[in-house]
Amino acid sequence: MRTTPKSMRMHIGLFGRRNVGKSSLMNALLGFPKSIVSDVAGTTTDPVEKAMEFPPLGPVVFVDTAGIDDVGALGALRVKRSREVLERMDVAVVICDEAGIGPFERGLIAELQAHKTPILCIFNKCDRGEPSLEDARALLGETGEAVRISVKTGRNLDAVRESLIRIAPEDRFAEPPMVSDLVPAGGSVVLVVPIDLGAPKGRLILPQVQAIREILDADASCTVVKERELIGALANARTPPSLVICDSQIVLKAAADTPPDIPLTTFSILMARLKADLVRLAEGAAVLHRLKPGDHVLVAEACTHDVICDDIGRVKIPRWLRQFAGGDLRIDFSGGKHFPEDLAKYKLIIQCGACMVTRKHMLSWLYRAERQGVPMTNYGVAISVVQGVLERSLEPFPEAYRAYEAALRMEPEEA
Incomplete structure (x- = not known):
């Protein structure tokens, strides 16, 4: 404790x-x-x-x-x-x-x-x-x-x-599950964990550790591999795993390497479910298709850290967003537990996995955005959209994907 x-x-x-x-x-x-x-x-x-x-x-x-x-x-x-x-x-x-x-x-x-x-x-x-x-x-x-x-x-x-x-x-007293309800007792999960510049030395990051603990608590087993070993791990498994969980940054490769009959999702999407409201964050992700050059976007991190050369929040996501929108975007960043009060100028907010704050904390930010009429999503959902694999990574959560599709069909004025 x-x-x-x-x-x-x-x-x-x-x-x-x-x-x-x-x-x-x-x-x-x-x-x-x-x-x-x-x-x-x-x-x-x-x-x-x-x-x-x-x-x-x-x-x-x-x-x-x-x-x-x-x-x-x-x-x-x-x-x-x-x-x-x-x-x-x-x-x-x-x-x-x-x-x-x-x-x-x-x-x-x-x-x-x-x-x-x-x-x-x-x-x-x-x-x-x-x-x-x-x-x-x-x-x-x-x-x-x-x-x-x-x-x-x-x-x-x-x-x-x-x-x-x-x-x-x-x-x-009974927090929502992260992954334990997605795998049966006796089942297995493959965790795909890249070891890159963003990986902490000598340990795994908190969402990965939480997933392992929940899988064990569910009386299931897990195999942890890097992205290059995923195909081999699946081929060597005696029975297909109940689920593959990967880092959002390599979701495109993981989706290609995982047979379509095996469900797949990402750690960040699981955190959206644990720490906030995955359905509402999936709805918010539909706005990615409406981004135009010049739009304001807020990338919000719930922790503070030194920016590395290929930082996910400060470098990769902005690059993917600009490619997806077809031009330059005005991207602001926030870090730590302080969230901007005035959000009116933003077309979209993209929040990290929020592993360093509580569910109540994350929900308070989501409510603040909703009160000001600003859609919000998270890293994992947004990355799956721009990589073209959201339907695959939300397969374990059909309600969330239906909400995303419904938001896509809405007229811009309604959205």
């Missing part, structure tokens, strides 16, 4: 005004001082993250944020960072002091409810006063719970854990 990647942990954000006890509560839950605590308002600046094991929820990440009532030019930047965190949390803890719920808390709760985020409203400092829980419960409705505690005295801290367990999203 201690080595579970952050992207696979439930994220719990702590929000509230300055000096209501957010950092003190985080330290109390962790059992040691991770966040700096001071009587000086505005001590917490950037969000502070701490991964821990939190039974029975399992591995989680607590995120301490700056006060939402911070002031001044610097304070406005701190508030902006806190609100960026807000929309990608799986659970939100809104902390008040003995004064109870005020305008800031009401605004926060309304914003979280708009994101359908479960909310735990905590009245800290109940050793000084005890606001009514009924007002908070009426405001929260079915979206959360309210408790009174005192971090200073330790009063009722157990209630925080109990409430978090009750309001935690069900899908955090």
Whole structure:
């Protein structure tokens, strides 16, 4: 559990005004001082993250944020960072002091409810006063719970854990499968893993490791080969594999080398299914056929790394897009956990596999794009389109391919 990647942990954000006890509560839950605590308002600046094991929820990440009532030019930047965190949390803890719920808390709760985020409203400092829980419960409705505690005295801290367990999203206890439902017990899968300049030294990348683990959990077996060994692996297999999974960059070759009666897909398409909504990302991919020279496209990565000479996001995908569109495109890039707020100028957003962020995080970006009317797809789906093999790579997911075809038939005005 201690080595579970952050992207696979439930994220719990702590929000509230300055000096209501957010950092003190985080330290109390962790059992040691991770966040700096001071009587000086505005001590917490950037969000502070701490991964821990939190039974029975399992591995989680607590995120301490700056006060939402911070002031001044610097304070406005701190508030902006806190609100960026807000929309990608799986659970939100809104902390008040003995004064109870005020305008800031009401605004926060309304914003979280708009994101359908479960909310735990905590009245800290109940050793000084005890606001009514009924007002908070009426405001929260079915979206959360309210408790009174005192971090200073330790009063009722157990209630925080109990409430978090009750309001935690069900899908955090049973995350959607990546590949385990595509292979029967006793079946086999061939994983095609290129070893190129982008491959990390001495290890596999996270989606490949996740796929192997799910296949083993499904009581199936897997064979891992490079792209040149795929034909040999298939020829030497006693029985045909249930599935071939390949890296998106070599999907054209893998599709040519894999017999048509063996289903094939890519790691990135599996990640689209695990981390977001494959059907909606397939719909978004239809816009690739409508790209014209001069259109704006955003290529979004959920991590930051040095750009290599043939980088998939910064070099290969832009090159393929320009070839597919028949001319130059205006391509912007974003990296890390910060997604542009204003997306209106983009004809299409192409997101990476999102192995470094949570499903909620990825869905928040998808929702933001949809609210602004901008289609979105991901690396794996987009690459399969421009390589002309999307029908092949979406064969295990017929609903997604039907959505793509339906979007293709739509008139540009409708799309």
